Amino acid sequence: MERVAVLSGNHAVAHAVKLCRPHVIAAYPITPQTQIVEKLAEFVERGELKAKYIRVESEHSAMAAIIGASAAGARVFTATSSQGLLYMHEAIWSAAGARLPIVMAVVTRAIFPPWNIWTDHSDILAQRDTGWIIAMAESNQEVFDMIIQAYRIAEDERVLLPVMIGLDAFSLSHTAAPVSLLDQDKVDKFLPPRRAFSFLLDIENPITMGNVAFPDHYMEFRYLIQKAMERAKQVIREVEEEFYEISSRKYGGLxxxxxxxxxxxxxxxxxxxxxxxxxxxxxxxxxxxxxxxxxxxxxxxxxxxxxxxxxxxxxxxxxxxxxxxxxxxxxxxxxxxxxxxxxxxxxxxxxxxxxxxxxxxxxxxxxxxxxxxxxxxxxxxxxxxxxxxxxxx
Amino acid sequence: MIYEIRFHGRGGQGVVTAATLLAEAAVFEGLWSQAIPFFGAERRGAPVVAFTRISNKPIRIYSQIYNPDAIVVLDEKLLQLRSILQGLKSNGIIVVNSSEKLKFPKIPSQRIFTVNATSIALKLGLVVAGWPVVNTAMLGAIARVLNIISIESIEECIRRKWRGEMGEKNSLAARLAYENIRERD
Known part of the structure; x- marks a missing residue:
């Protein structure tokens, strides 16, 4: 039976991620995001989520680790905020350029100096031009729903781009509010295992990824990302309609x-x-x-x-x-x-x-x-x- | 209907847990709620604040609470803080963990209630790291004065949070506070 739980925005994210059955989670803590990856660590520790949980030494490494795993065909997740997101910035471009369907939660937080842990949209908007699909939630329920939809959008053959889901520091991340959860079998039907449409890293069939593209090719890679972004608009609407079928919730598309x-x-x-x-x-x-x-x-x-x-x-x-x-x-x-x-x-x-x-x-x-x-x-x-x-x- | 409650206590007293349990009990009653911790420089013993918002409709505001309908004070020494009643509505309610007959500079239209949550916690052996655990008793007290959430819902949510003996003791603390809360003049 589906139940309503009183969850912080952070825990709503963690519960949604668990339902999406990621294979690999790489995490580095930063306030106010830490509760997301702590909760996921708890799920993995208790055996409720069968995922490889990698504790890395920085946010840059967190993104690098899931880029590798995603390139090998895994469904992956990480979360960060503020300085962590900025430190990750170079790898964020790599994820989009490599057309990897990564999903990341960003608890939006102000940027140092001076130190401030509260909400501000400068961190997520500094990623605006990276080739990621970027969304912001209004409520804990919406962030739960958006995470599940994000994998469908990212992994759609017409898109193949990473997705960043933003939630405001404290006003969502630490505020507990009722969230309607979804049954695992419904989510499994909505979000089947990731299908490989593109080249994947495979030790049996070695390939090179991220090779050089000379001026006569580079521009086309950029054009293809732009086209995928444009197609993503329709995919976002379709995925939301399908999600409505399992949840009776929709928010209006873009x-x-x-x-x-x-x-x-x-x-x-x-x-x-x-x-x-x-x-x-x-x-x-x-x-x-x-x-x-x-x-x-x-x-x-x-x-x-x-x-x-x-x-x-x-x-x-x-x-x-x-x-x-x-x-x-x-x-x-x-x-x-x-x-x-x-x-x-x-x-x-x-x-x-x-x-x-x-x-x-x-x-x-x-x-x-x-x-x-x-x-x-x-x-x-x-x-x-x-x-x-x-x-x- | 929207009802806003501010909890005052000390770091380590379970103030945020109290605000969250109250929000859960509200949802258990079929209402909507939010529990909002206020983050500053928390540490054990320092004054901390948390909030609960309860409504009969989905809550879409995320701004802070400025004019609470009720204030719950887990440690009566915090009443010395000048800011303790700040923003409380003129018909607001104050619930204090105290055994004393409080002399307190409230305005006449505000009502003050006391309950000796500390003695309830000590009687039940609810002590963690040397401190009596008063947050669950205070939830029973607030249920009585709010009159929108039943004591049964509070007890149920407490038992869901702590299974077994801990749950029983804490829900009994809530029940005893519910029965023993008194209005002061």
């Missing part, structure tokens, strides 16, 4: 639209605080302001069509970034603006909640009301500002 149909203003964001933004939309609607929320579930592949369709014809689109590209703007803002630049939509950006600073429904309401006030006096220019930053000079 994005989730919340009360967007008749909205004048759309809040665009990703991660756990999207829930607070929905709360804000409901409250402002009681005051007569028609606000909707467009939650970005997948930042790669970028949901270009969805963002365009939902944004066009609105009075304003408000992008809230939990990250900053120094000297530029918020990263989500850049992405959304690039899609909407040819259209006359006002795009307003807010940088907020860096390093885990709490952002509540009231804060979102303040951002929305400020934009409404500007629109009323005819101020329609797009711009980005920092929300709630203290006087520092």
């Amino acid at each position: 994005v989730e639209e919340y009360r967007c149909n008749d909205a004048d203003v759309i809040l665009v964001l990703m991660g756990a605080w999207s829930g607070d933004a929905k709360e804000c939309a409901d409250k402002l609607r009681e005051e007569g302001l028609r606000v909707g929320v467009l939650r970005i579930r997948f930042i790669r592949p970028l949901p270009i069509e969805e963002i365009k369709r939902v944004s066009l014809g609105r009075k304003a689109v408000i992008v809230v970034d939990r990250d900053i590209s120094f000297g530029g703007t918020g990263i989500l803002f850049t992405e959304v603006s690039s899609i909407l630049q040819q259209n006359s939509v006002t795009v307003r950006g807010f940088i907020a909640g860096l390093g885990g600073r709490d952002v509540t429904a009231k804060d979102f309401a303040q951002m929305v009301k400020q934009v409404y006030t500007d629109l009323e006096v005819g101020e329609r220019r797009s711009r980005v500002e920092w929300y709630g930053v203290k006087e520092v000079i």
